[in-house]
Amino acid sequence: MIPLLERLKKDILILDGSMGALLQGRGLPPGYAPDLWNLERPKDIQAVHAEYRAAGSDILLTNTFGASRRRLAEYQAEGRIREINHAGVELARRAAQGKAYIAGDIGPFGSTIAPFGDTTFEEAVGIFREQASILAEAGVDLIAIETMFDIQEMRAALIGVREGAPGVPIMAFMTYNADGITDSGSDPETVAAVLEGFSVEIMGLNCSVGPEAMLPVLERLGRATHTYLGIEPNAGLPVHRDGKTVYPLGASEMASFAPAFADAGANIVGGCCGTTPDYIRLISKILKGRPPRLRTPSPHTRIASRTRVVPIGAGAPFVLIGEKINPTGKKLFSEAIAEGRTDMIVAEARKEAAAGAHALDVNVGVPLVDEALMMEKAVIAIGNVVSTPLVIDSSFASALESGLRIYPGRALVNSVNAEDERLEEVLPLIRRYGASVIGLLSGDDIPEKAIDRMKNAEKILKAAERFGLSPRDIVFDTLALTVSAVQEASRQTLETIRLLKSEWNAHTVVGLSNVSFGLPMRKTVHDTFLAMAIGAGLDGAICDPYDPLLHQTVAAASLFSGRDPECRVFITKAESWTPLVPQGEKGAAAGSPAPGASPATPDRPLTTRERI
Amino acid sequence: MIPLLERLKKDILILDGSMGALLQGRGLPPGYAPDLWNLERPKDIQAVHAEYRAAGSDILLTNTFGASRRRLAEYQAEGRIREINHAGVELARRAAQGKAYIAGDIGPFGSTIAPFGDTTFEEAVGIFREQASILAEAGVDLIAIETMFDIQEMRAALIGVREGAPGVPIMAFMTYNADGITDSGSDPETVAAVLEGFSVEIMGLNCSVGPEAMLPVLERLGRATHTYLGIEPNAGLPVHRDGKTVYPLGASEMASFAPAFADAGANIVGGCCGTTPDYIRLISKILKGRPPRLRTPSPHTRIASRTRVVPIGAGAPFVLIGEKINPTGKKLFSEAIAEGRTDMIVAEARKEAAAGAHALDVNVGVPLVDEALMMEKAVIAIGNVVSTPLVIDSSFASALESGLRIYPGRALVNSVNAEDERLEEVLPLIRRYGASVIGLLSGDDIPEKAIDRMKNAEKILKAAERFGLSPRDIVFDTLALTVSAVQEASRQTLETIRLLKSEWNAHTVVGLSNVSFGLPMRKTVHDTFLAMAIGAGLDGAICDPYDPLLHQTVAAASLFSGRDPECRVFITKAESWTPLVPQGEKGAAAGSPAPGASPATPDRPLTTRERI
Ligand SMILES: [Zn+2]
Ligand SMILES: [Zn+2]
Ligand SMILES: [Zn+2]
Incomplete structure (x- = not known):
């Protein structure tokens, strides 16, 4: 396979869909850590990957979203962090059969960073660094940082991943609320600026509010950055029905957004919670082989x-x-x-x-x-x-x-x-x-x-x-x-x-x-x-x-x-200004007008004809 | 001979001295127009030219200083203007024997131009144009406009000469008072600017107050213009002694200024009232063959x-x-x-x-x-x-x-x-x-x-x-x-x-x-x-x-x-200024200083070290 970043120059790539939904279908108990199945039920994990691969996924996310030391500790599994992540990569690779890129998946580490939480920034960095380094060692093609609500945690993750997995491309996805703002209050343009600071290879958004509300965020990112973009929406906002969590959007409804995603500049499209291989198959059908939209780099710092x-x-x-x-x-x-x-x-x-x-x-x-x-x-x-x-x-x-x-x-x-x-x-x-x-x-x-x-x-x-x-x-x-x-x-x-x-x-x-x-x-x-x-x-x-x-x-x-198209900013600001005069003077300018003189400047511009 | 302007690139040239003094020696009655002798006593005129030529003059001024229609009319000789000027050129040429340039000499036209006098500007132009055209026809190498006190008359002369003698180089000399100002109130820099407007080939000064007071004017011209410079001083300010006009400076005293003239940038040096071939011989000895000082053109308009x-x-x-x-x-x-x-x-x-x-x-x-x-x-x-x-x-x-x-x-x-x-x-x-x-x-x-x-x-x-x-x-x-x-x-x-x-x-x-x-x-x-x-x-x-x-x-x-070396102009002007504030405000700036804030700008500049 040609390197991922080369491939992205030519093609829109298809990501996979939800792992959780399919594992529940295979018996994963509610509240149980899916990551542990990498060791306990490897065939199921590989099978899910294979289903997505068959549905058209060009990139498979490893089943390691919660496989950081801090999250695994909730299940007393922190001692097996290495095995779990290695297994996650290996299972995806087997399913890929050389036909899909493997993205080592990293999710939030499970606590909040100081000063709002009690984990120090460097502790958080260390947690991300450790997982990234294992994933890199296991041979991923890229690392995906997903479902981040807090820009500060994203920063810790980016530092940790760069240090743990130097040279490995990063796909960094934040999760936005319906108003286009993250939980930490960051809008897409701000996120783009912060992520560009780390030279992430791909940025984007996943999970949350579903494709309709996510599209405008993607569009804003598309205007804000020239970095490759990815999107991975939920199948709509989840609702509770008959005691179960249900996602309202069907596969074809979801897939109907795919062209708009491409128009907004998406380079990678997949699905998050509530999506299945059916969704991916439809999205793949629409987008596969389609060239990405070229975006012009903004020259600004x-x-x-x-x-x-x-x-x-x-x-x-x-x-x-x-x-x-x-x-x-x-x-x-x-x-x-x-x-x-x-x-x-x-x-x-x-x-x-x-x-x-x-x-x-x-x-x-x-x-x-x-x-x-x-x-x-x-x-x-x-x-x-x-x-x-x-x-x-x-x-x-x-x-x-x-x-x-x-x-x-x-x-x-x-x-x-x-x-x-x-x-x-x-x-x-x-x-x-x-x-x-x-x-x-x-x-x-x-x-x-x-x-x-x-x-x-x-x-x-x-x-x-x-x-x-x-x-x-x-x-x-x-x-x-x-x-x-x-x-x-x-x-x-x-x-x-x-x-x-x-x-x-x-x-x-x-x-x-x-x-x-x-x-x-x-x-x-x-x-x-x-x-x-x-x-x-x-x-x-x-x-x-x-x-x-x-x-x-x-x-x-x-x-x-x-810097002020059509003078709009100047005209607006000038409304609150008064002319500057020498201190102590009340009137306009020094000296009184000569007899018969007009105001300091004529009331209309002289035409060129008048001036020559 | 190589063209005058070519020659001036390499050599300081020597002009002649007073014609009047020598003609009086040959019997010219006081108050009689010397120009008439071009026809009446041609041998004397030619002899004086020859004396100057022998003394070292590279340029001979024709005996036509007063040979304009208006001046000749004072002697009812305006009908012979053509003959007089032609003869003037011919006599100088015979004396030159191909070894000196002939400068057709033009002096003031004898009245004042409107609005101060009653001759219109165009009448004056016409008078100069007529004489210049005859001199050009007679074959001068250049035309000298001499002893002008009024910048406006000089302007009329320049326009007249350019129109009457197109293509003939002009040497334009004003006469300055002891304070370095002409009768019309113009200082050397102003004269230089006006004369440059007419692209005169040579500018300078003659007659009047003698070499000592004229040297500073020459120096100012030397700084003010890149045009070739000429100087032709009197032998000092004339005094009356025993009923005769006597010039106080001897030949060697006069000649002692020659090096300073050269240092100031003079390209042409001669003598005016009171000077004789003795003066010219000494000046010639000092300056002949000396290269002129190069002056850098000012780029300004x-x-x-x-x-x-x-x-x-x-x-x-x-x-x-x-x-x-x-x-x-x-x-x-x-x-x-x-x-x-x-x-x-x-x-x-x-x-x-x-x-x-x-x-x-x-x-x-x-x-x-x-x-x-x-x-x-x-x-x-x-x-x-x-x-x-x-x-x-x-x-x-x-x-x-x-x-x-x-x-x-x-x-x-x-x-x-x-x-x-x-x-x-x-x-x-x-x-x-x-x-x-x-x-x-x-x-x-x-x-x-x-x-x-x-x-x-x-x-x-x-x-x-x-x-x-x-x-x-x-x-x-x-x-x-x-x-x-x-x-x-x-x-x-x-x-x-x-x-x-x-x-x-x-x-x-x-x-x-x-x-x-x-x-x-x-x-x-x-x-x-x-x-x-x-x-x-x-x-x-x-x-x-x-x-x-x-x-x-x-x-x-x-x-x-x-535009303001060492900030001097700014500092001087600022003494009379008060800071500009928004109209209606008495104090310095909008907003009051924050607690503990210093004045709007620190009292000393931050060093680079402090800023990094
Ligand atoms: Zn999700
Ligand atoms: Zn997801
Ligand atoms: Zn004189």
Whole structure:
């Protein structure tokens, strides 16, 4: 067989249906762990696989959905985890007879991760890692992570699987409610962003509410990501009838959705609870041999909280990253952090979010403070009050890691630069936690010329590639230097933005406030610089979100940078603005109009004819 | 002999000295026209030329300084203008014996041009044209226009000489007072800009205050222009001693300045009143065979009033062209113009100049008004109250011409576009009057894409070349279109600016106010656009100079575009500014600081180390 990922380029593949329903038919008692049958009733398991294979399944899910140490422990079977998973793979393989791919199936581990549950994130990672490593050893073609309700558990699973089964493709399915949101509050776009952070080979959705309600979620995923997509619906929402759980949708009703799935971009279609080989046979008949719909990759870097995604890049709204959660130069703020208090952090986060920041930089760097511990506390505390995605900002890798680990989204890390030591320390964290990173274009020194900053960008890019990251995982900080100190270097920042955009279509941010240091009228200086930088292609800025001029500048600059189609955002925002005037003045502008002068600008545009 | 202009590339050339002093020695009575001796005492004239030739002169000035129709009429000799000038050339040529270039000499025509005198500009042009045409016919190698005190008379002379002696190189010398200013108030930089408008082959200074005071003027010219330079000083300021006019500087004193002249960039050195072959012999000894100093051409377009020059281009201060002298949409203003009154124009000009406009657009287009007449009146009236250079703006070539003719500087014309008819109508006027022109990048339509606007720019450039203009005579208007109407086209304006700058190092302006038409917060929109455009390389804007935000934006953007070395201009201007706040607010910014928050920006810049 050709490798799965090659095959997916050409064909829509058919997954299998429910194992549980068929095993119950073969006598599996309610409440008994199906996974144990891999050892106790191997012929039944193999037979079910064979039925699905015969019905047209190109991929067979092993009977190991609950075969993690924690789930098996519920049946005192944790000691047989290795046998059970090996047997699961072997039985599927026998049934496949070389004509189907074997997906090692992994389900939720059975508890909740801290801070909401009592399993630590790393414990959860370890549970997933163990099962994945056994499945990989047994020789699966891919690993399926299924029926995840909690994005944080999915993250733990992805880290565990990548570590336990390196090089094995991952198919990652979340389960959504009828409103298109997971139990953890994540919408499809957010999930797509988080999963892309881990470079999952296939993402999708399974179980839950049935094909009709799942179709819109699939469609949203199809627009949100270029990753291969899979869908595995229940046969409708289960109902209880005569003391039994019944699924309302028949095989042909279910199969009638198959063309729509394909249109939405599905690459893999199967069935979940309530489906049988009959369902699969019909779906297979409709889709087999059909080429998948091509989807265009979005060029954006997407960062996400648990519930909100923010794209960064050309055409996306300009991203304001609030700089206020930072103790530098703030006495009370520093003291609060030193005392381990998050109250001021939380207050600032609320305020920045209310002021319109699209992401929040979180820096808790205070001397002698356990920054790793404080970062974890801060990330949790902020996540409880705002849904704005976070930028984890520390010079300590340990603090970056504790923040990334606990963060139930796709964070941006501030930052690496082109120094070897920093690259080797930080990039593995970005890879492990599926994050994205700001690549600061400094190295051993800060290059004056754009061309030398490009060399640092190239070094960062190559290092990122070496650690398994893609260019889309990096947002470059082009170094907005203090203009009053290094004027030409500051100007070269604009040229650097332009080069990164025109040569690589790379995404860029700058730390804005530094630019104006040492000058009067600082806001005027850095907001004007910001407009120039947006004109050069800048995608976001780390800045003071409380500055009203900044918001106006960004909205106006967005008009001329492809970030506000038909000026809609500007017009809407302007409704709540008043014109800016020199402080102390009540009227419009300095000076009174000359006799007979019109308002400052004519009431209609001059035509070209009038101007020539 | 190789052509003069070829020779100047390699060698400093020596001019002759005073003709008058030597002729007096040969019996020329005080008050008698020396030019008449070309016919009456030809041997004496030829002998003086021969003396200078023997002393080392590479260029001989013909004895025709006063041989214009108007000057000869003072001696009832206007009927012999042809003979006198022909003889003047012939006598110099005989003396030269093929070893010196013959410069047909032209001095002031003897009256003052309107509006200060009663000779019309075209009458003056005609007088110069007539003499130049005779000199050219007689076969001079170049024409020297000497001892001009009034820049407007120089303009008339240049137009006359170009028309009377097409293809003959021009050496144009003004005479400066001890303060480095001409009688008409023009400083060397302004004169250089005006003379460059006529592409004079050599410019410089003669007569007047002697070498010591003239050297700084030469040095300023050397920095202001890449045109070949000539200097021809008096032997010091004349004094009266024993009833005779005596020049205080001896030959060796005068000659001691020769090395400094060469260092300042002089290509041609001679002597004026009070100098004799002895002077020339010493100067020749010092400079002959010495290579001229190379000067780097300034890439700027320079526009000028009679007394002030404004450069346009990269590195020069950003140019604000006031848009207020324009009757469009202004009832009272239109009525004033319709009544032939200039009072409102003058008031607006004063106010725009006071508001900091660097140039003033002058548009007097009111239906049924004689626009040519009104333009002339407006240009004169404005020139009486402000020294700001003017932009002559009309859709009628007749109005452009009447404005250009009367304007004693180097105007910018608003505008041509890429339409054949307009190009053929306007470009000859630009050439004749030594003006510069805005090239609007529209043609039969307004191209959306930058690349298509570049095609219009190329068409304009080629047409300009055909009419004898250089790329430096053109400032392109990249068409700042209304963003709410044609958003992508408006964005392409920025790309057009970038292309013009990066591919041709061309100069660009936009008409700013149009951009924001139809949107709320118009100033925010067009000032933000302006910052973006300056970032893309924009050199100037036609705009509302009364908008305080605009001035702050321009000053701040100048920091990042190489237009304000060491931030000096910004810091100085900021002293008189107050921060901009939303209208109605007294305090700094919206929202009050969070507990423990520092001021909006930290008191010191974060180091790169702190940021990573
Ligand atoms: Zn299910
Ligand atoms: Zn299922
Ligand atoms: Zn003289």
